[in-house]
Amino acid sequence: MSWxxxxxxxxxxxxxxxxxxxxxxxxxxxxxxxxxxxxxNHLRLVSALEEAFGIKFTMKEVGEMESFDDVRRKxxxxxxxx
Amino acid sequence: MxxxxxxxxxxxxIADAIGAGRANPGAALAALAxxxxxxxxxxxxxxxxxxxxxxxxxxxxxxxxxxxxxxxxLPRYIDVSCAREGLRSSCYVGKFGQYVQxxxxxxSPLVExxxxxxxxxxxxxxxxxxxxxxxxxxxxxxxRAFREEVVxxxxxxxxxxxxxxxxxxxxxxxPAPAWPLAGVADAKDDYGEAELYLExxxxxxxxxxxxxxxxxxxxxxxxxxxxxxxxLDPKMYYxxxxxxxxxxxPLVAGELVRHVKAVRGLGxxxxxxxxxxxxxxxxxxxxGPDGVKCGPGDxxxxxxxxxxxxxxxxxxxxxxxAICSKNNRADVAEVFESRPEMPLRLTDFAAExxxxxxxxxxxxxxxxALNLGADSLVFLDDNPAEVSLVxxxxxxxKAVLLPPDPADxxxxxxxxxxxxxxxxxxxxxxxxxxxxxxxxxxxxxxxTGDLLQYLASLRTELEIxxxxxxxxxxVHQLFTKTNQFNLTTERYSQAEVERFxxxxxxxxxxARARDRFGDLGTIGVVLLKKVxxxxxxDSFLMSCRAMGRGIETAILNHIKxxxxxxxxxxxxxxxxxxxxxxxxVETFYEQQGFRLLESSPSGEKLYxxxxxxxxxxxxxxxxxxxxxxxxxx
Numbered sequence: 001m002s003w004x005x006x007x008x009x010x011x012x013x014x015x016x017x018x019x020x021x022x023x024x025x026x027x028x029x030x031x032x033x034x035x036x037x038x039x040x041n042h043l044r045l046v047s048a049l050e051e052a053f054g055i056k057f058t059m060k061e062v063g064e065m066e067s068f069d070d071v072r073r074k075x076x077x078x079x080x081x082x
Numbered sequence: 083m084x085x086x087x088x089x090x091x092x093x094x095x096i097a098d099a100i101g102a103g104r105a106n107p108g109a110a111l112a113a114l115a116x117x118x119x120x121x122x123x124x125x126x127x128x129x130x131x132x133x134x135x136x137x138x139x140x141x142x143x144x145x146x147x148x149x150x151x152x153x154x155x156l157p158r159y160i161d162v163s164c165a166r167e168g169l170r171s172s173c174y175v176g177k178f179g180q181y182v183q184x185x186x187x188x189x190s191p192l193v194e195x196x197x198x199x200x201x202x203x204x205x206x207x208x209x210x211x212x213x214x215x216x217x218x219x220x221x222x223x224x225x226r227a228f229r230e231e232v233v234x235x236x237x238x239x240x241x242x243x244x245x246x247x248x249x250x251x252x253x254x255x256x257p258a259p260a261w262p263l264a265g266v267a268d269a270k271d272d273y274g275e276a277e278l279y280l281e282x283x284x285x286x287x288x289x290x291x292x293x294x295x296x297x298x299x300x301x302x303x304x305x306x307x308x309x310x311x312x313x314l315d316p317k318m319y320y321x322x323x324x325x326x327x328x329x330x331x332p333l334v335a336g337e338l339v340r341h342v343k344a345v346r347g348l349g350x351x352x353x354x355x356x357x358x359x360x361x362x363x364x365x366x367x368x369x370g371p372d373g374v375k376c377g378p379g380d381x382x383x384x385x386x387x388x389x390x391x392x393x394x395x396x397x398x399x400x401x402x403x404a405i406c407s408k409n410n411r412a413d414v415a416e417v418f419e420s421r422p423e424m425p426l427r428l429t430d431f432a433a434e435x436x437x438x439x440x441x442x443x444x445x446x447x448x449x450x451a452l453n454l455g456a457d458s459l460v461f462l463d464d465n466p467a468e469v470s471l472v473x474x475x476x477x478x479x480k481a482v483l484l485p486p487d488p489a490d491x492x493x494x495x496x497x498x499x500x501x502x503x504x505x506x507x508x509x510x511x512x513x514x515x516x517x518x519x520x521x522x523x524x525x526x527x528x529x530t531g532d533l534l535q536y537l538a539s540l541r542t543e544l545e546i547x548x549x550x551x552x553x554x555x556x557v558h559q560l561f562t563k564t565n566q567f568n569l570t571t572e573r574y575s576q577a578e579v580e581r582f583x584x585x586x587x588x589x590x591x592x593a594r595a596r597d598r599f600g601d602l603g604t605i606g607v608v609l610l611k612k613v614x615x616x617x618x619x620d621s622f623l624m625s626c627r628a629m630g631r632g633i634e635t636a637i638l639n640h641i642k643x644x645x646x647x648x649x650x651x652x653x654x655x656x657x658x659x660x661x662x663x664x665x666x667v668e669t670f671y672e673q674q675g676f677r678l679l680e681s682s683p684s685g686e687k688l689y690x691x692x693x694x695x696x697x698x699x700x701x702x703x704x705x706x707x708x709x710x711x712x713x714x715x
Contacts, residue, residue, distance in 0.1 A: 016129050039322070044155065051124050052125065
């Protein structure tokens, strides 16, 4: 999977969970930009990402994901480690 | 991860079609119904449930999810599972850990929500943290006391819930840990962990068996099916007190829908089967009766044997079996006669269409012969062309293609949720017999020629009395499933039926029939609602197998007698509400001498009958038996 493909998949998952258009999720996209990004949807996002990429975040990582950049960096780290 | 990308796009297209406010999302919902909900991913559920929620309209079923751990993720899975069945759901998630207070407080959001179904799921470690933390050091006595406390807590909660809510209550049991604290030595312990959970769950099963409005929600079985190693995602538990990993939720929602279908009577009534390649291996017209595969011996024969065993179990559940096969009748009869090792006999089938006409014609005839709508049928065949033709010609029938390998036939059957019932009643167990007896009646009628002579020769006895506690599940079943002889088609819940049976403002009558061919069971229900001097026949319904022999007249005569006995100037009212299926009773009240008072453009009719207008209908070939309860309340 290329990095641009990872990016696009992360965008798709975030768009579905947070109910925003995938095109609206750019590099600077943060928690505050999505009203639906509450604690429950945060967990939905985590589990949807884990399922989509076949990875497993740590509790610490879950607490550190606050933006699109955070998310795709964590995903990339896991994919690289695998 | 392995899902092909295009299948995700399908989901998106379906969600768009549902959510865009299209005039007819039916095709999208049908596509949804065809998918395995356990194969959808979390993202699919997000897309679908959001689209479903955007649809306007009243819910068909209201579900409250209560517990002492986080259940907030569950509703969207319930929404999708319900939508697959064409049901619009509305869910309420109880406030965290407030399930006791919410039931007891009349002003709680739960009570205000007025759920149809309540699911209660408790986590033992959150319910009894001290005991669970010390479990390995508890004595056998302490463990037993712990078990009893939990059971008593759930029992008393269930009692309050059914008393205070109009709902059917589903109580979750407790998945035993996959890894006992004492390891393999647990089984040698005096009241070890496994024993504790087995007894806990056994007690719950036993105590909730009696009340029709309390049902065991078998999480232990669901967890085993899903895999106990996966049911908990520890991270999600520590982060958000979630006892269930998201992947487990489709199973929970699917099980809930099974209960909803069972309680609401939404299942299908008849399974129609092909023969060659379906009931047995090979073609009986070619291989001959001894050549077809079914029975002990080679692997394929064993698989068909098992499949037939499962079909027989469905028959015992009260599902009618029927045959629709392109064959010569004589060849088929020979197979059944000469192969006693096959579990199914021809008499196990309530109807058969064996010949060379298209299968959808056969299915139409089967539905007509059994007095069922085509939407009550499931059709199984191993031939894709036949299945697809039936799907085109009769979309109401659920036509299912068997998997390519007979090894998988039995599993297909056990996973189908079309045949769920709330409880198997005596009427269910005898259902096929009832239909066979009806065939004998029809043969007698054809042989007799004269209708009155035939009716007299049946020697029908009819017992009419007020419903008792033990009748109420059957009464509820008749309310949910009767379509043709049903004047108002009110679908009352079990809770409402229970209220009618005890309310002084209502009379709930049941009729049970038998004749020379057998016992027809409880076949009729009349609900009278009294307001002042007006007694309205709110509901009058009768099983279709009792139609056409004057039983309805005898039942109504009984109600008319009640009117005549009354000295207070009571007046009787009757109602007819049209549905696509109850045209057979459209003019029933006219025929019975009622006066038409009002009729609306939609076909709704209101009738009246005063004491001085009463004329009893003729049904002197029926002997009516009143038991001691009549009029004594």
